[in-house]
Amino acid sequence: MxxxxxxxxxxxxxxxxxxxxxxxxxxxxxxxxxxxxxxxTLMRIPNIAYISELIEPTIQTIAIAYVGTILGIIFSIILGILASRNMTINRIVYEISRVIIMIARVIPDIVWAFLLIPAVGLGAAQGIFAIAIHSTGMIGRFFAESIEEIDPKPLEALETCGATYFQKLIYGVFPQVMPSFVNYVMYAFDHNIRVAIILGMFGVGGLGFQFIIKFRVFEYDNVFAILLLIFIILLGVEKISSYIRKKILVEN
Incomplete structure (x- = not known):
């Protein structure tokens, strides 16, 4: 052996x-x-007719996940650049950015949601900011690591030509990291849809909130209708994400 x-x-x-x-x-x-x-013993045939009443909660859930993800992308790009050894401004900024990313990432979304209650109360804003903070840490870490792994030759060539810091980012960094960055973003959005549903059970609203309401009054046919809709949404998001990722990989 x-x-x-x-x-x-x-x-x-x-x-x-x-x-x-x-x-x-x-x-x-x-x-x-x-x-x-x-x-x-809880299983019931889903009440398909009830799904028509879930249009607004569905839109709300997707909107919370989408807005939270977009905010997370914006902050993760800034922090990811500053937290990469080869593109940071200086050592102090690098360390501070790394700490912010770590704190945002290690604290779960649901904990952020509870911590935000005294500031923004219960509701959509609570869910959006919780998702945005955690997404910043999750995407920011991957983005920083991707930047550190890029080929330095294009940056050296741009520097020789007298390119500015932002020109090196636009023409030397972003083209190399964009495929992996989009991959991380699509994964984050897929994850955040699930998070938005879970947070809904704690007062954020959307499908999760409807699930809890129907479960508490023992309307299990409506509960399974919500579960069926959640399955369809997650399957759709996963298929779209997979298609976009494959498209980007083929083009690159």
Whole structure:
């Protein structure tokens, strides 16, 4: 048995032990898994007619995700440039930008939403800003790393020609990072649609809010209609994102 196989076996065994320890610590037993079958008692045929009443909540959910993503893109471009070693202004700006990106990224969207309640209250603004902050950290990190991995030769050529800092960004950096940047943005928007739905359950509005209302009054046929609509929306966004990413990869 070679060294790599031994490492795999040790890793699998160690994770299995940790899994058993944590299951025991949390008090999870086989009976808890068997209880999952009870979810079938909630299943109903979706009330398709109810979907026509969900047009406004659907638009609201997509709008919250879209506006939050756009704001995140704007801030992530600025911070991503400043947080890249090869394009930052100076070391202090680099470190500050890195810290801002890290804080925005490591705190989950839903936590940001709760932290924003004292400032903006419950509603669409809460969801938009929560998504924007987390998207800034998520996209900004990938953008900064992409800039650091670019080919330096175009930048050197532009510098030789006397190009300014912004000209180097426009003609030397952006053309190289644009494919990966668009890929990150599409992934972020796909993720943010899901986040907007979840945040809706906590007062932001949209489909998530409608889901909670119908679930609390035991209208399970309407609940499954909402779930069906959510599935269709997420599938559509995923297909569109996949098409755009493939188109960009082919062109580049």
């Amino acid at each position: 070679n060294r790599i196989n031994k490492i795999w076996l040790v890793s699998i065994f160690a994770n299995l032990i940790m899994f058993i320890i944590f299951m025991n610590y949390l008090g999870i037993t086989i009976n808890d898994f068997l209880k999952l079958s009870k979810i079938t």
